[in-house]
Amino acid sequence: MTYTDHDMAQPILTINSKYTPYRLQLTEGLHLKDDNWNFVSVDNNEQGTWPRVKGQTVAQIIPTWEHLEEDNIPTACPVRKITEVKPQVGWFELQEDKVQRMPPWRYLGLEIGKRTIVPQKLEIKAKIQTLADVHQLCGALNWVRPWLGLTTEDLAPLFNLLKGGEELSSPRELTPEAKEALEKVEHLMSTRQAHRCDPDLPFKFIIMGKLQHLHGVIFQWRNNIKKDQGREDPLLIIEWVFLSHQRSKRMTRPQELVAELIRKARVRIRELAGCDFECIHIPIGLRSGQITKAMLEHLLQENEALQFALDSFTGQISIHRPAHKIFNQDAKFTLNLKDVRSRKPLEALTVFTDASGKSHKSVMTWKDPQTQQWEADVAEVEGSPQVAELAAVVRAFERFPEPFNLVTDSAYVAGVVSRADQAILQEVSNTALFELLSKLVKLVSHREQPFFVMHTRSHTDLPGFIAEGNRRADALAAPAAMAPLPSIFEQAKLSHQLHHQNAPGLVRRFHITREQAKAIVATCPSCNQHALPTLSAGVNPRGLNSCELWQTDVTHIPQFGRSKYVHVSVDTFSGAVFASAHAGEKTLDAIKHLIQAFSFMGIPKELKTDNGPAYRSKEFCSFLQQWGVGHKTGIPHSPTGQAVVERTHREIKRVLNQQQPVLKTETPQTRLARALFTLNFLNSTFEFLNPPIVRHFGANPQLNIKERPPVMVRDPETGRTEGPHDLVTWGRGLIYLLVVLVLLISLTLGDMGIYMTDFDR
Template sequence: MHQSSPVPSVSPVVYKGSRGGHNVRAVHHPFSQATIRDLCKAHRDYGRDSPYFRGLLRSDLEAAVVIPADLRQLLSCLLDSTEFKLWEAAWRQLLREALPSLLTDPETAIDENGNASSWGTKEAFTKFVEWLTREIEVQVAEVAVREGILREMAFANANGLCRNAVLSLPLDPPPTLQDMLRVCQLKVPYMQGTLAWKGSHGSMGVKIDIPDPSVDISTVTIEERPTKKLNWLTDNPVWVEQWPLSKQKLKALEELVEEQLRKGHIVETDSPWNSPVFVIQKPGKDKWCLLQDLRQIKNVIEDMGSLQPGMPSPAMLPENWKLAIIDIKDCFFQIPLHPDDAPRFAFLVPTINREAPRKRYHWRVLPQGMKNSPVICQWYVASLLSPVRAAAGQAIIHHYMDDVLVCAPTDDVLTHALDLTINASIAAGFKPQEEQVQRMPPWKYLGLEIGKRTIVPQKLAIKTKVSSLVDVHQLSGALNWVRPWLGLTTEDLAPLFNLLKGGEELSSPRALTPEAKKALERIQYAMSSRQGHRFDPELPFKFIILGKLPHLHGMIFQWKDIPKKDRDGKDPLSIIEWVFLSHQRSKKMTRPHQAELIRKARFRIRELAGCDFMCIHIPIGLRSGQISKSMLEHLLQENEALQFALDSFTGQISTHWPAHKIFNQDVKFVLSLKEVRSRRPLKALTVFTDASGKSHKSVLTWKDPQTQQWEADVAEVEGSPQVAELAAVIRAFERFPEPFNLVTDSAYVAGVVSRAEQAILQEVSNIALYDLLSKLVKLVSHREQPFFVMHTRSHTELPGFIAEGNRKADALAAPAEMAPLPNIFEQAKLSHQLFHQNAPGLVRRFHLTREQAKAIVAACLSCSQHAVPTLHAGVNPRCEVWQTDITHFHEFGRQKYIHVSIDTFSGALFASAHTGEKAGDVIKHLIHAFSFLGIPKELKTDNGPVYKSRELRSFLQQWGVEHKTGIPHSPTGQAIVERTHGTIKRVLHQQQRVLKAETPAVRLARALFTINFLNCSFEGLNPLIIRHFGVSSLFSIRERPPVMVRDPESRRMKGPHDLVTWGRGYACVSTPTGPRWIPSKWVRPYVPKGSGSK
């Protein structure tokens, strides 16, 4: 650094009067974040060697006082991690090389009188403190703060020996300067390695850490670490207004803010972001806690996920190794926020009656309640401990949030690793609690008590008095947490878990059932008698399945082969962890999960130890003899679940239990070699089941093999068809203990039966169904003879025995008497009440006589008031000419404008309700009409303004439709569509009673359906829509009268032939050679001989 430039300093500097003529304070300002951000941007955009970047860097370095810490901070931002390590090594070497000359140069080494000043390694620590005291008295005007500055600078500039001596003092209350002097005088009589460095314009106290070769850790353990930057979903400021606070809480808030301000955790801000703050009083104390409502901020922060999804297991601490546990106080408040993120965590302090402007602050450290604070805390502390782990050798360091556990094989290694951990934490600004550094057993860690070999939960108070859902939830949560160390099975905890069901209110009442009280007694016994263990590095891991079907659990353990005579009270079993399956199942009834248990245990041991089991114990039971290797291989080949669970397993599979009381005190799990359910059909009796929800009949039927007659068992069961068929299946298992095949047309029942053997049954709200399922599980699980179950589709016309048996069962389950349908006349009356079709429509649909149809219409009050005239067909071909007009129907309100289009050939019409009668409405109507009736060649309207518009003309040209207009409001020019207006309105009035509450669109659609599809005339008995689409086979004419036609070649009458269609001057008849078009004058009605006499 040039001699002419200001000298870097780490503390306030006073230039001596002999140098400057009078005392002048040199104030140092660190690099601003804006400056560093601009340099990083220029470095990224233009490159390190660009003139722009070099010029910007030079101007920033020359424009202010720069100290080594500034250079280090700047270079850590500009360089990547590898480049920074190389630069730092070279930088430190340059400092070491420059140090001797600075100490000996009279221009750089001075004391308070201007003389050369340097402290050797053999001078007393008290002499250094005395010099520092005089310097602070000169430079610090406020007497009240001198003591604190002196204490902080004395500790900060002490070497490792003095610092360790100071750290041996209790941290609460903080040691005074006198305490520090006394302990250093006793343990370290001389202050070693404290140096003074003076530049050309003043002096500076600085400690340069020169690594001691005897220490196995470098200065990287105390280097500054950058913090993580948050990813934001938006850059738009989020402002949530602060709510008012009472005077008491406002006073507490002001005191807490002042405290955080003194500690440097917050700074004043003008950020456009804001989140409200509030205070709560700590229970049982006269202290308050500051909280910030960050719910809206959380919504715009990208979740970082979890770096450490769970706590490390203390079971993986080698037994008999030494432990020490460190608790880091106020961990979040020692971790800085990224400078770009800090202003977004702003808040303000309100005032009463707005008597003064509100003061606003933002956090500089991790705020409580920010969703990514735990992740950043984990990452930050882990980055500090990473070099410590590398230098600690054999020591194991567990870190979870603000708790650090150090484990080592010897006291020396433990002390060394612990010192490295504490020094790294202190150098990073953390404050380890000396009184909370646990060095003697039993060690308390994350709710557990760890001994030299054992692990037990800390004393857990079992709350036997529960009164609400909250009490039960807290009790169940605490017990569920200690399960892996105490072996509390799902069956043990089930009575307590069942109390969680019921009312959703947190205050809903709860009381311990007799079963729950017995469960608590078993739990208390387990807590007093069971324990987990730390693992033995010399022993492999094993796994065993325990419990009684269907409730299974497992144990990860280690076994030391010690003969009983040599044990001397030593337990050969080390329980590493118990393994359980979830209490909540995905289905109401599931098969035993021994394979899933093995998969979960293998996954867990990979998490814990990064290896697989050496042996898995799967006890297998036989009625007689011993299991052979071929039996075991056959089991693995047949059991697909075990094949997946043991995939790539290279260890041993044992079929026996180790000789230990814990494996003998409960009912042993025994895996059966043979399933009672056969995977293939059996050469045995076949039973068919069916049920009906209407008749409530539950049926099973079978064909007697001796008599070859069908037998049946029919019972009435209340409930759904599935419940009734399940009852039939249960009767089948009760009736036939011998092997049989079961055929059911219910996929649900087939699935339930297939997985009923030794199944785990969840509670079902339907009591009757639960009883049936329980009975089925018991029958199948205790069955000795095999059975086969299959599902078949019902109501198939397939041939064969299975379809025949299913039809027999279906017929037996059908109701004895079906509910009779109304007679045809009643059906016609009901249809007319719904649609109000005309008499010809009733004749066509229900095949009534004309008199009957007319009587129904005449009896209808709506139709007598609003009679619909019969529509006769026109003469133009289909879609040749349409007529379009607009009518008003005021009952539709805003949609009173009904646009109507009718085909003049068929009479088929389309109408739509709109809110206006402009060109846009006409175009919308026509598009819907085209999609319903097709596209006409010609459209005829009146010559009103809406139909003469340029927009409509352009639309019709695009669709290729010719447009013609007539005289407005002239009934002669638009007679057909004018009559249709009245028809639509009459049908709407007729159907008003049925559809009064419906929307205009629904009412109009129902009216169109009646006119187009139901109404017709006695002349043709075909509705309008069939005439319109008569060329389609889907809408063929129902009535094809026989006719005689004249052959144009022979001039003779031939026939009779069916008349396909009839038009103006033409006709089409169906002949043996196909349809034939002939002039209509050659067609004569066919009259059978003798019909005229009747």
């Protein structure tokens, strides 16, 4: 328990109060093992103003552990007894060497003068070797900060030495920055001091420093200094208030730092004096212009943290600083009161982001307002899903400087983006995450156009544009094995967007109705743009089987450049097509084309061409004789004899115009190959649902299996071997046999290990 005695005119920090103080300060440790406890009571008859000592004496009373009777419980007594020859308070007797009658009074590590308070001489251990040494040094400096004004920025090099290594004996060495910080501490310890409060003056608080190291001062201001006291400083610094070096949040907005300082200062002044501030000075600077009272009121209304910090505050809030060199030595901390984050959705582009930890994909997708097509930006980012999605958000801010809406299914990312404007970053051990956060803060803080951020729940089956965009982002981010499979109708739409096959081809491939297939083709803007009237098959002579009669001709496609001469061959029976791009239409080019066509579709019995010079040359005729191909030409200067191949020219050009490039740079040969794939493998007719390539090779007698080797069959149940039986077909891993009058059963072919599943004959 501590009892103080000093001059009434110079109190340490006491005020008149009708309440009795209840705080006791022990100066020696108690033995907790002693279970016989007695509690000191306070005499209610002595309530009134707090007793103030008069004899410039500070006494530290030593508690006793002797058992007390009920009749001799210590009670409060008049303070004049402390100054007697044998000091005694109640039943406690004071030791003579504990009584201090002249200033400075040493009390709890402080030297209290008539007007000032300074810490007692602190020994700074400059020889640092271990983590324990650094911790002791920082602990001592942290204790004297409120009276000396050692800012977090000043002590940051020393605080950084506490990081890393969990062992107390971990080696440490003072860095040049830390040595400079210690020198500054020694200078401030010899020049700075706090003051004893004046009970007649109100308390005030001011926020000082620069972002990110804000601090504050609890002070009193004397306005009634007489002329003969002109040199006396009107400023009475009571205590300095600092923010924690290690903040709980990775991203903190400047308004939140101001609110935290105000909250700590108000709590501290209630502890010291039991009252609140008369005025709080918040000298905010703007990037352009001067802050007004209306701006400050708007800031207080919009910021929730400041509202909580100033709850029940009845004093004044000033945007000006008192005229003093301590307050004016630092520039005002700058805030940008313009908030680029909109609280309401914008009439602008909407960007959806998503990420996956398994596929490491960072995705953003949006619907282009001009083309009404969905665009996407996919990148691979190592790290957690939050880091990958944060990378997608950073790319979105880099790509879209104009106003846009951001929709994310990560609550963490949505919160980070909402707080990024002018945010102060806490140091993060994850280097990749720290770089992304730094980029985001810079992009948002320097952004001119507004944006809106929204969090949505993922994997919902809700209708509407937001759910659709989120599903698209999920599908792009999901691994290939886990990507959600769209419906059959959606698969047909996606396939048509890529290949632009006709309606019968969609019916055959995806087993949808004719109406659905026609609707897909009808709603395709590219197909509508290049749609042509349907023509009949015509009356040109056709072959009865594949490779009986071909038609060959040349068409020009200017966008192919030097390879604009496209040679085309079509089988008149199956409709299978082969085309190749060349730099000319001479005999040599025609021969090259036919050799490539033979390797793809086989050798025809007869070839029909026009009567152009390339096809009438001796060299061309000799080539056809060499391959055993008959040749005939149509009516001179009449395209009607080549109607099948002319119609094929039109189809090739139509498909080329419909198909969008898949690669950034596609050669004419690549584009032509994609068009041939659509015409040969995907397109069909409602009369013949099989595509041309199936009709071509399925009806070719040259491709049928002529030899059916007999095979023996062993029944695995009875162990009997039967046969021989004719082989119907074979392939890698499986063969199919024709067994008369019996059902095929599970078969095993000797040592080949070929297993078959039962099926009916």
